[in-house]
Each structure stands twice: as C-alpha cells, then as structure tokens.
Amino acid sequence: MQTSFTPGQLADPATASSEGVIRKCVHCGFCTATCPTYVLLGDELDSPRGRIYLIKDMLEKQRKPGPETVKHVDRCLSCLSCMTTCPSGVNYMHLVDHARAYIHENYKRPWHERAMRQVLAWVLPYPARFRAALTLAKLGRPFAPLIAGVKPLAAMLAMAPRRVPAPVAAKNSTVPGAGARVALLQGCAEPVLKPEYRAAAVRLLNRAGYDAVFAAGEGCCGALVHHMGREADGLDAARRNVDAWTREIEGEGLAAIVVTASGCGTTIKDYGFMLRNDAAYADKAARVSALARDISELLVEADLPRGDGRGLTVAYHSACSLQHGQKVTEAPRRLLAAAGYVVRTPVEAHLCCGSAGTYNILQPEIAGRLGDRKTANLERLQADVIATGNVGCAMQIGQRSGTPVVHVIELLDWATGGPAPAALAHRNA
Ligand code: SF4
Ligand code: SF4
Numbered sequence: 364m365q366t367s368f369t370p371g372q373l374a375d376p377a378t379a380s381s382e383g384v385i386r387k388c389v390h391c392g393f394c395t396a397t398c399p400t401y402v403l404l405g406d407e408l409d410s411p412r413g414r415i416y417l418i419k420d421m422l423e424k425q426r427k428p429g430p431e432t433v434k435h436v437d438r439c440l441s442c443l444s445c446m447t448t449c450p451s452g453v454n455y456m457h458l459v460d461h462a463r464a465y466i467h468e469n470y471k472r473p474w475h476e477r478a479m480r481q482v483l484a485w486v487l488p489y490p491a492r493f494r495a496a497l498t499l500a501k502l503g504r505p506f507a508p509l510i511a512g513v514k515p516l517a518a519m520l521a522m523a524p525r526r527v528p529a530p531v532a533a534k535n536s537t538v539p540g541a542g543a544r545v546a547l548l549q550g551c552a553e554p555v556l557k558p559e560y561r562a563a564a565v566r567l568l569n570r571a572g573y574d575a576v577f578a579a580g581e582g583c584c585g586a587l588v589h590h591m592g593r594e595a596d597g598l599d600a601a602r603r604n605v606d607a608w609t610r611e612i613e614g615e616g617l618a619a620i621v622v623t624a625s626g627c628g629t630t631i632k633d634y635g636f637m638l639r640n641d642a643a644y645a646d647k648a649a650r651v652s653a654l655a656r657d658i659s660e661l662l663v664e665a666d667l668p669r670g671d672g673r674g675l676t677v678a679y680h681s682a683c684s685l686q687h688g689q690k691v692t693e694a695p696r697r698l699l700a701a702a703g704y705v706v707r708t709p710v711e712a713h714l715c716c717g718s719a720g721t722y723n724i725l726q727p728e729i730a731g732r733l734g735d736r737k738t739a740n741l742e743r744l745q746a747d748v749i750a751t752g753n754v755g756c757a758m759q760i761g762q763r764s765g766t767p768v769v770h771v772i773e774l775l776d777w778a779t780g781g782p783a784p785a786a787l788a789h790r791n792a
Contacts (some may be wrong), residue, residue: 395407477691488551496709564772635652662775675747741766748784748786
C-alpha cells in the first residue's frame with residue numbers, strides 16, 4: 364500500500380514502524396475471510412484491510428480520530444487471525460497496537476467509556492483488587508437486571524464466577540537433580556480465577572525435571588492495559604517484569620520463562636519490540652522475550668510419562684494468542700495425544716471465542732455472538748471435556764457450555780500422576 368508520510372512524521376519511531384507495516388499490505392483481501400468481525404458483520408471497515416486503511420488515514424493526516432474510526436478499531440479483537448492468513452507478512456499486531464495508543468492520546472471518549480476503561484485498568488492487573496471486585500460483583504449479581512442497559516457493566520456482572528477461589532501463595536518448587544530452573548509467570552487474572560492452573564503447572568514442570576520458581580516483583584504482563592491503548596502503563600508493567608526476570612537470569616540463571624496464559628505469552632514475547640527504543644531496557648527485554656515459552660512448547664520437548672487418557676475425548680480449543688500470536692499449534696495436541704486422550708478439533712478453529720482480554724466487557728454483543736458460535740462448534744464434537752491454553756477462553760466458553768472446560772495442563776497433570784481437574788473430579792475413580 365502506498366503511503367505519504369513526511370520525513371518529519373517518520374522521525375517518530377512508532378510512525379516509521381507503522382509505515383513499514385502498511386507498505387507491506389497489497390490489498391489482496393485474503394485476511395477478510397478469516398477475520399471474526401468481518402465474518403460476523405460483513406463490513407469492510409471491520410476487516411483487517413479496512414482497518415489498515417483507516418489507521419493509515421488517521422496516522423498520515425495526523426488527525427484526531429473520529430468516532431467512526433475509533434468504533435472500527437475498538438471492534439478489532441487483536442486475535443491476529445489476519446496475521447496467520449496474510450501472505451505478505453503484514454504485522455497487523457504492531458500496527459493496531461500503535462493505533463490504539465494514538466487513539467488513547469488523541470481521542471476523548473464519552474465519559475462512561477473513559478470511566479469503564481479507567482476502572483478496568485485500575486482493577487484487573489492487580490490480583491487483590493480483582494479478587495475484591497469479583498466478590499462485589501458476585502454480591503451484585505441479583506441487581507443485574509437493573510443495569511441491563513449499561514452493557515459493559517452487565518457483562519462484567521455476568522462473568523463473575525459463582526465462587527471466588529481463596530488466594531494461593533506462589534511458592535518455588537524444586538526437585539532433586541533438576542536439569543534446569545524455569546520461572547513461571549504469576550500474572551494477574553489467572554491465579555485469581557483459576558489457581559488450580561498454577562498448581563498443575565508446577566507439578567508438571569517438576570515431573571518434567573525442572574525447578575519452578577517465581578520471580579520476586581513480577582506481576583501482570585501488561586497486555587490488558589496495552590490493548591486498551593494505555594501505552595505508558597503497558598511499558599511500565601513490561602519494565603517491572605524485565606527487571607524481575609533479569610535478576611533471576613543474572614542470579615541462579617533461567618532456562619525459560621514459562622507462561623500458562625497464552626494471551627500473556629504473546630505480549631511477553633513482544634517485550635523486545637515494545638521496549639526497543641528504551642536504551643536501558645532494549646537488550647534485557649529482548650533476552651526476556653527470547654526466553655519466554657508457552658508451557659506446551661517446553662513440555663512437548665520433555666520426557667513426561669505417558670498416560671492412559673482416562674478414556675476421555677477432548678475438544679481442543681486453540682486460543683488465538685497461541686495459534687495466531689505465537690504460532691503454537693501442534694504442541695498442545697501432541698501432548699494431549701501422548702497422554703492418551705483422543706483429541707478432536709472443531710470447525711472454524713481459527714475464529715476467536717470473543718474473550719480477547721477486556722473485549723468481552725467492552726464489546727459484549729460481538730463477544731457474545733462469537734462465544735456462542737465457538738461453544739456450539741465445540742459442543743458439536745460431543746467430547747467429554749473441552750481443553751484450552753488460556754484462562755480468558757476457558758471463562759468465556761465455560762460460561763456457555765454444559766461440557767466441563769479445563770486447561771490443557773490440568774489434563775496432562777492428571778494423566779501423568781496429578782489430581783483430577785476440579786471440573787472433572789467426579790471421574791477420578
Ligand atoms: S486482529 Fe482479528 S479482529 Fe482484528 S482485524 Fe485481525 S482478524 Fe480481524
Ligand atoms: S491479507 Fe495481508 S496483504 Fe492482503 S489485504 Fe490483508 S493485510 Fe493486506
């Protein structure tokens with residue numbers, strides 16, 4: 364795509380990067396067919412190609428974005444399905460990240476949107492605040508009909524789990540004769556909503572011969588605020604985590620930084636790019652990104668005991684952040700099959716479930732339609748259990764499905780000597 368940025372504009376590294384992305388797009392439109400919002404809404408401006416035009420226009424003219432541009436960029440899930448499809452290697456992720464940051468700086472949203480985004484940024488990345496908010500939301504659920512018109516609030520109340528798990532401290536776990544030590548991301552939302560994921564991860568890592576450690580001072584990866592355009596907040600989170608893991612790397616050493624929430628993994632693998640212009644952090648961030656691995660990538664190379672799969676059939680939901688963001692497609696399936704499970708894949712496996720970080724709160728209608736569609740496709744497989752690699756997907760599908768939804772690592776842990784996942788405890792004979 365031709366561009367007409369001025370040399371002055373291109374002196375800005377973010378604009379120069381976006382210009383490079385835009386110029387790679389050849390308008391072929393292949394990406395439209397696999398974009399969930401285009402598939403649902405059929406509007407070119409809700410396709411990757413349409414959004415690239417809108418973003419190019421906004422950045423080139425350095426204009427304050429109008430509500431129409433913001434609407435179509437906001438509707439993007441950042442699922443990155445377009446990046447898997449694109450034959451020209453357009454890095455849509457970096458372009459839309461820049462567009463979101465530009466919008467955050469240059470567009471005044473209506474007060475209720477600003478308030479909602481501020482609350483999300485203040486609550487979600489902090490486990491204690493998030494736990495308190497979930498408890499409040501649980502108490503507020505009976506009043507949901509009173510706020511049905513305030514859709515993001517109603518969506519938040521509907522998503523609050525019926526039981527808020529008690530907090531579980533992150534404790535290092537070593538094994539005699541371990542070959543290496545790995546840091547496990549503590550993160551923010553996952554340990555609040557599903558502390559059992561971390562417990563399963565630690566057992567699996569130990570069984571695979573790794574010491575599992577938690578770096579002091581590390582926390583939310585920054586993805587939640589980064590995807591709302593709050594660039595400074597996202598970079599602060601990235602720097603804090605880079606510092607925490609650098610202390611470990613330069614101390615006793617790390618073989619990997621292991622992530623059980625693929626949405627976070629995609630962001631941590633991008634820290635090197637996010638901090639490329641920060642002289643004090645660029646090298647350290649690149650080193651952290653190079654060490655980041657989804658837990659399935661690490662385990663597939665390990666010598667885990669084989670399992671009998673408990674006679675179960677698994678419908679595997681591949682999270683967008685894993686299949687499109689990190690291009691990890693086969694490792695979870697191979698691990699489940701090696702553990703003895705029969706693995707089935709739904710139709711439209713490339714389409715997002717609608718969770719997408721804060722998307723299901725900020726865009727509840729589209730998220731709901733995608734969630735229903737994904738759940739129907741998974742249930743059509745008539746499997747005993749649905750497994751995925753991202754807590755957001757598990758919550759989104761679990762809300763809608765009568766089939767138990769678990770993390771892939773819970774099934775692997777069970778098949779190789781761990782306890783049954785809570786959602787399947789009744790089968791632990
Ligand atoms: S990231 Fe997903 S929703 Fe956004 S343009 Fe690409 S395919 Fe469409
Ligand atoms: S597939 Fe790639 S090159 Fe083709 S229109 Fe989409 S982003 Fe542009």
